[in-house]
Amino acid sequence: MKKLHYIIAFIAFGTLMSFQKVNETPENEINWVTIEEAVELQKKEPKKIIMDVYTNWCGPCKMLDKNTFHNEDVVNYINEHFYAVKFNAEGNDEITFDEKTFTNPNYDAAKANRRNSSHEFTRYLKVSGYPTLAFFDEEAKLIAPISGYRKPRQLELYLKLFKTDKYKEMTTQEQFNEYFKSFKPEFKE
Template identity: 25%
Template sequence: MKVFLISFLTVLTMFDSCQVLSQSQGVEFQNLSWEQALEAAKKQNKFLFVDVVRSIKDAAQKSDFDKQVDKAFSVDSLAGLINDNFLSIKMDMSSEEGKTFGPKLQMLMYPVYVFYNAEGDQIGNSNSYELVKNPGEFIDKVYHAVQKGELKKENNGVIDFLGNKDSSWESVLERAVKEKKPVFIDAYTTWCRPCIQMDRDIFTLNEVADFHNKNFINLKLDGGKTYGPELVKKFGIRGFPSFIYVDAKGKVIHSDSGFKEKDA
């Protein structure tokens, strides 16, 4: 897999001068289903670039802005960056497949560009406005998607979470006393995008998973089920995700909330 390093100045020059640069055939979109694209990406050792549109039929009606998008995608440097690292498809959200694909957007609003690894995990996103109006940031997001995808290949950590539907709060504290460890509570909801991102991008990092498995009794707390609402009230949780560290008596040691990078 080849990654292009492009300076911000180079990107700006590239787009400002695109009328005099040689044009390629552009980003090579393939006519594949989501499942076919995942399989092909694995075989080719590539990531996925998905252009999520309201409908293919509407996208065929080119506005002046759409033509600017096509022009940007036809620049050799950008097309090469995407084609070398990604298998590209379009997703028609007005189709039956689009309806099935919907949850994979994880609450992103379309039209949108989404980058995935070959396992179907999101590794980045952008949009056509950013591509045309701020190409430097778009290129940066492509590059960081590749970096994130490569990082995920190297990390397959799993935190050994108990679930609040499989245990009681009392049994969690009893285990904390027995094993002489504090408790780490990951309070989440199923509709929370940052919660999904923590699960897929941070808790899977080997360093994070190993640290928590070694030092804590880990509880993944669905804030809306079983004793979840009781603990949400008890610990004053006002948003998700929230991270509560408590001792074996249930006393709060530390708390935080929102998406957090590895070191935090």
């Protein structure tokens, strides 16, 4: 009988804890929106856009999400200075951008978590590898797609480069290299 009470208490405690987790507001979360929402938000409050172009099967994409996009410094900086968009490069969403509608006509639902057809918007952005971080200016014009996994401090370099418009002063690779060498990261890893 005593054993049964312990089991019931254990189950009740576990149920209570799971309810608490569901009701907690997640900390360290980026405010993700769609590209359409980001463009609309820009009309009210101009900010640049950072777009995480990922796929469901991409290991480095998952690492970027887990390690970088949950870093407190990254979350705070992006939420303050950018509109953040997640875009599945091989997904089936219909995207309206720049007065065009993009779909994935060759999408195969049976391959939802494996390699699938590239979305038309992925090709429009000229993304060829995953993950890619696509940066847009305050008028939703593509600044640059940056391919590859980035740790928080590596991403900080690009966030601050685009936020401050320093990229506009760089016309050569040497200028970027100088910026890179002189950059002093402040984000915690």
